[in-house]
Amino acid sequence: xxxxxxxxxxxxxxxxxxxxxxxxxxxxxxxxxxxxxxxxxxxxxxxxxxxxxxxxxxxxxxxxxxxxxxxxxxxxxxxxxxxxxxxxxxxxxxxxxxxxxxxxxxxxxxxxxxxxxxxxxxxxxxxxxxxxxxxxxxxxxxxxxxxxxxxxxxxxxxxxx
Amino acid sequence: xxxxxxxxxxxxxxxxxxxxxxxxxxxxxxxxxxxxxxxxxxxxxxxxxxxxxxxxxxxxxxxxxxxxxxxxxxxxxxxxxxxxxxxxxxxxxxxxxxxxxxxxxxxxxxxxxxxxxxxxxxxxxxxxxxxxxxxxxxxxxxxxxxxxxxxxxxxxxxxxxxxxxxxxxxxxxxxxxxxxxxxxxxxxxxxxxxxxxxxxxxxxxxxxxxxxxxxxxxxxxxxxxxxxxxxxxxxxxxxxxxxxxxxxxxxxxxxxxxxxxxxxxxxxxxxxxxxxxxxxxxxxxxxxxxxxxxxxxxxxxxxxxxxxxxxxxxxxxxxxxxxxxxxxxxxxxxxxxxxxxxxxxxxxxxxxxxxxxxxxxxxxxxxxxxxxxxxxxxxxxxxxxxxxxxxxxxxxxxxxxxxxxxxxxxxxxxxxxxxxxxxxxxxxxxxxxxxxxxxxxxxxxxxxxxxxxxxxxxxxxxxxxxxxxxxxxxxxxxxxxxxxxxxxxxxxxxxxxxxxxxxxxxxxxxxxxxxxxxxxxxxxxxxxxxxxxxxxxxxxxxxxxxxxxxxxxxxxxxxxxxxxxxxxxxxxxxxxxxxxxxxxxxxxxxxxxxxxxxxxxxxxxxxxxxxxxxxxxxxxxxxxxxxxxxxxxxxxxxxxxxxxxxxxxxxxxxxxxxxxxxxxxxxxxxxxxxxxxxxxxxxxxxxxxxxxxxxxxxxxxxxxxxxxxxxxxxxxxxxxxxxxxxxxxxxxxxxxxxxxxxxxxxxxxxxxxx
Ligand code: FES
Ligand code: FES
Numbered sequence: 001x002x003x004x005x006x007x008x009x010x011x012x013x014x015x016x017x018x019x020x021x022x023x024x025x026x027x028x029x030x031x032x033x034x035x036x037x038x039x040x041x042x043x044x045x046x047x048x049x050x051x052x053x054x055x056x057x058x059x060x061x062x063x064x065x066x067x068x069x070x071x072x073x074x075x076x077x078x079x080x081x082x083x084x085x086x087x088x089x090x091x092x093x094x095x096x097x098x099x100x101x102x103x104x105x106x107x108x109x110x111x112x113x114x115x116x117x118x119x120x121x122x123x124x125x126x127x128x129x130x131x132x133x134x135x136x137x138x139x140x141x142x143x144x145x146x147x148x149x150x151x152x153x154x155x156x157x158x159x160x161x
Numbered sequence: 162x163x164x165x166x167x168x169x170x171x172x173x174x175x176x177x178x179x180x181x182x183x184x185x186x187x188x189x190x191x192x193x194x195x196x197x198x199x200x201x202x203x204x205x206x207x208x209x210x211x212x213x214x215x216x217x218x219x220x221x222x223x224x225x226x227x228x229x230x231x232x233x234x235x236x237x238x239x240x241x242x243x244x245x246x247x248x249x250x251x252x253x254x255x256x257x258x259x260x261x262x263x264x265x266x267x268x269x270x271x272x273x274x275x276x277x278x279x280x281x282x283x284x285x286x287x288x289x290x291x292x293x294x295x296x297x298x299x300x301x302x303x304x305x306x307x308x309x310x311x312x313x314x315x316x317x318x319x320x321x322x323x324x325x326x327x328x329x330x331x332x333x334x335x336x337x338x339x340x341x342x343x344x345x346x347x348x349x350x351x352x353x354x355x356x357x358x359x360x361x362x363x364x365x366x367x368x369x370x371x372x373x374x375x376x377x378x379x380x381x382x383x384x385x386x387x388x389x390x391x392x393x394x395x396x397x398x399x400x401x402x403x404x405x406x407x408x409x410x411x412x413x414x415x416x417x418x419x420x421x422x423x424x425x426x427x428x429x430x431x432x433x434x435x436x437x438x439x440x441x442x443x444x445x446x447x448x449x450x451x452x453x454x455x456x457x458x459x460x461x462x463x464x465x466x467x468x469x470x471x472x473x474x475x476x477x478x479x480x481x482x483x484x485x486x487x488x489x490x491x492x493x494x495x496x497x498x499x500x501x502x503x504x505x506x507x508x509x510x511x512x513x514x515x516x517x518x519x520x521x522x523x524x525x526x527x528x529x530x531x532x533x534x535x536x537x538x539x540x541x542x543x544x545x546x547x548x549x550x551x552x553x554x555x556x557x558x559x560x561x562x563x564x565x566x567x568x569x570x571x572x573x574x575x576x577x578x579x580x581x582x583x584x585x586x587x588x589x590x591x592x593x594x595x596x597x598x599x600x601x602x603x604x605x606x607x608x609x610x611x612x613x614x615x616x617x618x619x620x621x622x623x624x625x626x627x628x629x630x631x632x633x634x635x636x637x638x639x640x641x642x643x644x645x646x647x648x649x650x651x652x653x654x655x656x657x658x659x660x661x662x663x664x665x666x667x668x669x670x671x672x673x674x675x676x677x678x679x680x681x682x683x684x685x686x687x688x689x690x691x692x693x694x695x696x697x698x699x700x701x702x703x704x705x706x707x708x709x710x711x712x713x714x715x716x717x718x719x720x721x722x723x724x725x726x727x728x729x730x731x732x733x734x735x736x737x738x739x740x741x742x743x744x745x746x747x748x749x750x751x752x753x754x755x756x757x758x759x760x761x762x763x764x765x766x767x768x769x770x771x772x773x774x775x776x777x778x779x780x781x782x783x784x785x786x787x788x789x790x791x792x793x794x795x796x797x798x799x800x801x802x803x804x805x806x807x808x809x810x811x812x813x814x815x816x817x818x819x820x821x822x823x824x825x826x827x828x829x830x831x832x833x834x835x836x837x838x839x840x841x842x843x844x845x846x847x848x849x850x851x852x853x854x855x856x857x858x859x860x861x862x863x864x865x866x867x868x869x870x871x872x873x874x875x876x877x878x879x880x881x882x883x884x885x886x887x888x889x890x891x892x893x894x895x896x897x898x899x900x901x902x903x904x905x906x907x908x909x910x911x912x913x914x915x
Binding site for chain 1: 171173174175176177178179180181182183184186187189342343344345346347393394395396397398428429642811812814815817818819820821822823844845846850851852853854856858859
């Protein structure tokens with residue numbers, strides 16, 4: 001086998017990154033923030049309690065602070081930066097967050113958007129209780145969640161009329 | 162121009178929803194080093210020795226900084242200069258920082274931190290505020306000869322005497338716990354030494370000007386040598402003042418000593434360990450009531466835990482004093498509010514600021530009293546609440562604004578059908594597994610700092626030649642949308658399009674110190690300053706454009722993105738107006754400042770005009786209590802607040818829901834569990850803030866009685882939202898179970914329900 005074939009690779013927002021030995025040992029959150037400089041993914045606790053570090057791993061919302069890079073080799077990772085469209089327009093979920101007043105300090109927002117995205121992939125028309133369940137592991141200290149639930153409801157209507 | 166209502170406006174929303182917003186820890190500078198703090202295992206100890214030898218030799222380490230390296234003052238504070246930024250000879254609490262390790266990489270700094278050797282001689286830990294007051298107790302602060310840090314009083318009428326003549330005398334005791342702010346973003350600071358000698362500070366903070374003072378003190382440098390920028394702050398709630406400023410100061414010291422950029426980002430563990438908390442209170446009330454339902458006399462003693470450093474405890478306690486019996490008029494009040502030094506975590510400012518603890522007691526007393534009197538809880542409140550032109554317990558006559566206490570209560574009681582549902586409460590018995598209860602509480606809250614502090618603020622409007630406008634004010638964005646509100650007020654008052662205006666990145670080297678953006682004062686003070694600047698700008702423009710518009714200066718108007726004469730035929734666009742002014746060599750620039758109306762206070766009697774205006778609030782809740790588990794489940798929340806005027810409705814509602822949620826956390830789940838000065842846990846896995854599923858849908862009602870005392874007619878909502886849901890929940894739990902819970906967080910033991 002050539003060296004090339006064995007180089008572990010991680011796909012982040014559609015771009016492949018070859019991983020060094022040291023990077024394989026990092027946790028995914030540090031790798032995303034420190035190596036790739038994708039700072040939209042936040043560190044609110046580092047112990048799996050808050051969900052600020054949520055990313056999509058093969059479309060499922062996961063906590064990057066508890067994920068070893070070595071455990072996700074070959075998988076597709078998406079961060080909030082991956083939602084940027086070439087023309088600069090916003091994803092309907094992002095637009096709904098703005099329209100519903102769901103953003104205050106904004107620290108939880110990227111993680112919330114990704115959890116909402118993964119929820120709407122599985123359930124196109126969740127009711128409010130299901131939305132609450134979908135974002136339950138993402139903490140927000142500012143909003144009391146109500147306008148976030150509003151936003152996800154609106155987004156579902158926009159995306160799947 | 163007015164923003165269509167119902168439309169949400171936030172100048173920072175796009176950046177935040179796309180992840181482009183750069184918070185402090187997201188910043189990187191060339192050649193940046195990393196610092197980490199070192200704590201000791203002691204709670205209270207003397208003869209501190211710190212051996213940094215091994216740590217200095219550790220890979221990548223640039224320097225290990227201790228108290229010995231501080232060029233300025235090690236101690237600083239907003240009231241007393243007692244907050245120790247590096248532990249010197251003594252350890253006073255678990256959060257004391259002994260050293261700062263700076264290394265090329267954060268990981269290197271972290272492993273070197275383990276190698277710092279600390280030794281000291283332990284001292285007895287003072288952890289019970291009540292016991293700390295006894296003459297036998299060891300003294301926590303050597304600068305004083307008692308553990309009493311602060312004592313506020315109210316002496317109105319003769320309560321001890323009048324209590325003897327009352328038909329009913331209630332004696333009630335309540336307690337509240339340590340509360341963590343739990344902003345989602347832990348503290349972070351990046352400091353960059355500039356070629357001109359200025360230290361640039363980027364930090365997660367609430368108050369850049371206060372931060373500048375802390376940095377200046379530690380470095381021993383004048384304020385002009387420090388420029389503080391505020392990147393987006395991931396939540397503050399009062400918690401990112403002293404401690405966040407100290408994080409900035411330590412990073413600045415490292416940057417100064419190494420002459421290179423240094424980042425100091427806290428883990429959640431360090432954040433909980435070091436940041437100050439909400440004061441736990443013990444409250445003892447004696448309330449004398451006449452048969453008519455009228456409260457005749459109140460005697461109260463409150464003891465709050467101050468931790469080892471003063472911080473802003475006297476101001477927090479002052480609010481508890483001025484509002485010591487909630488929104489009720491009483492002629493005889495005897496109040497003592499004490500703050501006691503301990504070796505527990507430091508306590509300081511938190512959203513609500515000394516009011517949530519008091520309301521928790523007072524609004525339960527209201528329900529207890531109503532039951533004893535055999536009248537409805539609404540009736541009791543109606544009899545005793547402050548009324549138009551009536552007097553508060555501080556002797557202030559409320560005649561400068563609309564006193565809407567009753568209006569607000571009636572809105573909530575009506576919306577939730579309180580009276581009717583009260584009759585359906587389980588009171589301990591039900592057919593099924595769930596007990597049902599409804600509960601309500603009311604409050605009023607003095608706006609802004611009141612007699613507790615210096616209250617003024619400024620703003621600068623700088624119109625550009627091409628028609629665009631820069632706005633800056635002395636208040637700060639903490640995530641609550643303060644900048645957006647200022648932008649909206651300016652657009653509305655100047656009659657220009659909102660997209661003309663850019664909020665200028667605030668820096669402490671531009672606009673003058675506007676005080677802390679706390680105490681629900683952002684909208685009222687910043688808005689006042691913007692209004693003042695707009696008036697000056699309009700005057701300037703009118704004086705220089707009236708000839709173009711062929712009218713007198715006083716006839717010039719501003720609307721629809723135009724400058725107009727008395728009739729709509731003579732008008733020029735905003736762009737044309739700017740060109741005219743610049744051709745005339747006139748700068749369309751205005752500086753405005755707003756000073757809060759006078760307040761007054763007598764320290765001995767606790768009497769005076771405490772605040773220049775008040776926000777009136779009522780909140781109610783429906784809940785169930787499970788008989789076999791004791792679990793409390795909220796089903797519905799209704800809140801109404803008279804905030805004068807809502808500038809940005811969606812944001813006002815967001816503040817309400819967010820504040821209520823923090824109040825729910827305090828009532829039901831949040832508890833820091835401090836045992837003998839030690840934290841049981843230092844993470845958000847154990848410290849439980851409310852999650853989406855634990856919350857009911859909430860209804861927010863905005864009541865608007867424009868306030869003549871506020872130039873923008875608006876008052877503010879940040880803190881009122883948080884301060885009264887806990888007693889409403891306690892009242893509802895009582896109505897469900899028939900048991901009165903007087904300690905927070907409320908825990909229903911299913912055994913008690915049998
Ligand atoms: S940072 Fe990963 S869950 Fe909080
Ligand atoms: S908006 Fe601040 S934590 Fe959610």
